[in-house]
Amino acid sequence: MLRRPLIVAVVIGTAVPIMAVQRMTIGLFVSAALSFLFVIAIQIAVGAVLIASAASRRVHLSRALDLWFAGHVPYSLWLLLAAAAIAAMPAAGLDGLIAVAIIPAAWTAVIVAAFCRNVLGTSRAGARGRATAHFLAMWGIALQLVALSAGGWFQVWAPIARVLQ
Amino acid sequence: MIRLSPRAASAALIVAGAVVGTIADRIPSRQAVRAGDYWVLSGDFHVHAFPGDGALAPWMLRDEAARAGLDVIAVTNHNQALTGRLAEWISASGDGPLMLTGQEVTNPEYHMVAAGLHRAVNADQPAAGAIADVHAQGGVAIAAHPSRRFRGYDGDATVAALDGAEAAHSGIHFDDAFRRDLSAFFERARRINPDVAAIGSSDFHAMPPRLGLSRTYLFVRERTKAGVLDAIRDGRTLAVDGDGRLTGDSSLIDLLGDVRLAGRSDPNRMWRRLSIALAWLGAAGLVLAGSRRFELPV
Numbered sequence: 001m002l003r004r005p006l007i008v009a010v011v012i013g014t015a016v017p018i019m020a021v022q023r024m025t026i027g028l029f030v031s032a033a034l035s036f037l038f039v040i041a042i043q044i045a046v047g048a049v050l051i052a053s054a055a056s057r058r059v060h061l062s063r064a065l066d067l068w069f070a071g072h073v074p075y076s077l078w079l080l081l082a083a084a085a086i087a088a089m090p091a092a093g094l095d096g097l098i099a100v101a102i103i104p105a106a107w108t109a110v111i112v113a114a115f116c117r118n119v120l121g122t123s124r125a126g127a128r129g130r131a132t133a134h135f136l137a138m139w140g141i142a143l144q145l146v147a148l149s150a151g152g153w154f155q156v157w158a159p160i161a162r163v164l165q
Numbered sequence: 166m167i168r169l170s171p172r173a174a175s176a177a178l179i180v181a182g183a184v185v186g187t188i189a190d191r192i193p194s195r196q197a198v199r200a201g202d203y204w205v206l207s208g209d210f211h212v213h214a215f216p217g218d219g220a221l222a223p224w225m226l227r228d229e230a231a232r233a234g235l236d237v238i239a240v241t242n243h244n245q246a247l248t249g250r251l252a253e254w255i256s257a258s259g260d261g262p263l264m265l266t267g268q269e270v271t272n273p274e275y276h277m278v279a280a281g282l283h284r285a286v287n288a289d290q291p292a293a294g295a296i297a298d299v300h301a302q303g304g305v306a307i308a309a310h311p312s313r314r315f316r317g318y319d320g321d322a323t324v325a326a327l328d329g330a331e332a333a334h335s336g337i338h339f340d341d342a343f344r345r346d347l348s349a350f351f352e353r354a355r356r357i358n359p360d361v362a363a364i365g366s367s368d369f370h371a372m373p374p375r376l377g378l379s380r381t382y383l384f385v386r387e388r389t390k391a392g393v394l395d396a397i398r399d400g401r402t403l404a405v406d407g408d409g410r411l412t413g414d415s416s417l418i419d420l421l422g423d424v425r426l427a428g429r430s431d432p433n434r435m436w437r438r439l440s441i442a443l444a445w446l447g448a449a450g451l452v453l454a455g456s457r458r459f460e461l462p463v
Contacts, residue, residue, distance in 0.1 A: 007451050014179060014448035019372045020220040021229050023437055024186035024444045029179075031225050035215050076452045080445060087441055090373040149218035151243030151271030151288065158273070 002062070004069030005040050011076045012036045018083040022090060043072070046137050050112075050130055054120035067119050071111040074104035109135055175450030182444030189436030192231045196427065200420045203384035203401070206236040207426045208393065209377045210267065211278050211309060211331065211366030214252060217242035220371035223252035223264060230262040233377035234428045237393050239267035239280035246285040265390060269309060270295045275317025276309040278331070278366070281394045292317040296326045305397045307364050308354070310334050312346040321357050328397050329362030330354045332412040333404035335374035351404075351412065362397045363413030365404035377429060378407045384417060 013033030017024055020032075047068040051057060057064060082097045109131045116127035147153045169177065198205045213219035214226050221229060223240060230238045240249040249266035256264035268285055270277040275292045281304035286295050296306040307329040311318050318324055332351040337344035354361045365379040384401040385392035396402060403413035403421065411418050431437065 010176075010179065010451060011448050014182075014444045016220050016371075018441055018445060021232075021375070022373075022441065023190070024182050024440045025190050026183045026187045027228075028186075028225060029183045029444070031222050032220070035222055073452055077449075080449050080452065084445060086372050087445075090375070094372070146218075149216075149243060151269070152273075154273045155243070155271065 002066055004066050004072070005044065008040055008043075008069060008072050008076060009033045009037060011079060012039065015079045015083040019086045022087050042141055043069070043138075046134065046141075050116075050134060051120060053130065054116070054122050054126075056121040057119060058121050059119060064119055068115060071108050071115060074107035074111070078104040105135070171450060171454035175447045175454055178447030178450065179444050180447075182440045182442070182447060185436055185443060186440030189433035189440060191430075191432050192228060193234070193427070193430045193432075195231075195234070195236060197388075198424060198426055200384065200422070200424055203386065203420075204388055204392075205421065205424070205426060206383045206385055206388065206393065206396075207234055207377070207428075208237040208239075208381045208383050209233075209235050209367050209369070209379075210237075210239040210265075210280050210307060210364060210381060210397075211241050211269065211334075211368045212238045212267075212376060213242055213269070213368070213370045214240045214248045217245065217248045218370055219248075223248065223255050226252065226376075227255065227259075227261045227264060229376050230264075232429060232431075233375065234426065234430065235262050235377050235380065236388070237263040237265065237383070238376075239265040239278065241267035241269040241278050241280070243269050243271040244285065244288045246282050249282065263388075263390060263393065265393070267304075270299075272317060275311075275315045278307040278309045278364075279304050280307070280397070281305055281390065291323070293320070293323045293326060296323065300326075303394070305329060305362075305394055307331060307362070307397070308350065309366075310336065310343075310347065310368065311350040312343055318350070324354050324357045324361075327354060327358070327361055329364040329400075329402065331366050331404070332363040333365035333379040333406040333410075335367045335369075335378045335407065337379070338374070338407050348412075360400035362400045362402040363404040364397075364402060365406060365412075374407070375429070380405050382411075382417075382421065382426065384420070 013029040016032035017028035047065055051064045112134050113127040113131040116122045116130045147156050215222045240252040242248045246266055246268045252264040253266045265280050266282045267280040270279055270286050270288045272288045277295055279286055279299040283302050286298045299306040305328040308318055308327050310331055330351050332347055365381045367376050367378045369376040382403040383396040385396045403411045403417050
């Protein structure tokens, strides 16, 4: 049951071409969806670890993974809103979009905690701990990928240092 | 009457959007332009692609370059040349714009576009060393967005070794200080090396500014990779910003006269927008239709 991961792939396949070239074609859709499958693979891997950590879970792993991707709704909506904003105003800055990314980040943490309580059957404290671990893992992986593709960690720190100055 | 579930209707919208967009997608054919003894090509030598920090894979980038009215691009991901090599391999096996292997040599002290490479250049060295490595491979070295925050080009000997410098970059349309920095660096580079090539680049990654917003006109003897690299080495280029302003040798500006190369074309704008709207609505519908509270199987 990987219906929800498939929806995430479709969202990426739609949003990426709109953001990048303000165009939608079959080729762009398929290419973007396939190119960014690694994002879904990472989320499945992190989700599988999290699910496996809860011996008291109430559903099978594949069903749990599908439900796990319900937590992607905030980022899916943010991605689509960002695509719409860029398509409507290509010359506008991205600062606002990046700033509002705090909303899906917080919302996702709430959903992950709810997932841990309702699907994995963990305690409140266990759910909070897992949500925190998930947050740190995903942001750690994301920043590592950014650093890797941008030429090094100094590329990540430099803009932060400029903002702080 | 056919009844569709919200999820099926959403999927249908996405398919409709992609089909409409595909049918409406017209990639223009390029008209060869001559000025004096040269062919004039339009290039963008600072482009990022997937895999890497760009959104588009090389096969999609090639089509987008054609839509943008570009004859040649260099795929220049940070500190790797693998994606550029993939792009050049794809480019060799079909029509469309020429795609060159490149790298944005990325060091805390400088960024440098290297085009015409065979393998990645070590970025963990001073700019002069990186330029020598690029030349040893037969490539060209271009100072990338050389603003004042980069100190790697402070030495005149390093600047003298450069083949080109970005005199136009997409960022100048949003930051006047950046525009002044690029202009000042290019003037300095021209004083040190009168043949340094004026380069215009988009530095396209994953969202606007668009591919080819700033670009380079190249005056080439042959429409090949060698012809392009020779034009940059000899300084037979003009940098063009998004407003069409030219920077470079005045004799080349005179040679070009009133001739302007066709830029980005968007012949089916209305259908393109409709396709985006349909696909976007479908994806949003799919997300909302698929989001439910956790339901436990009983």
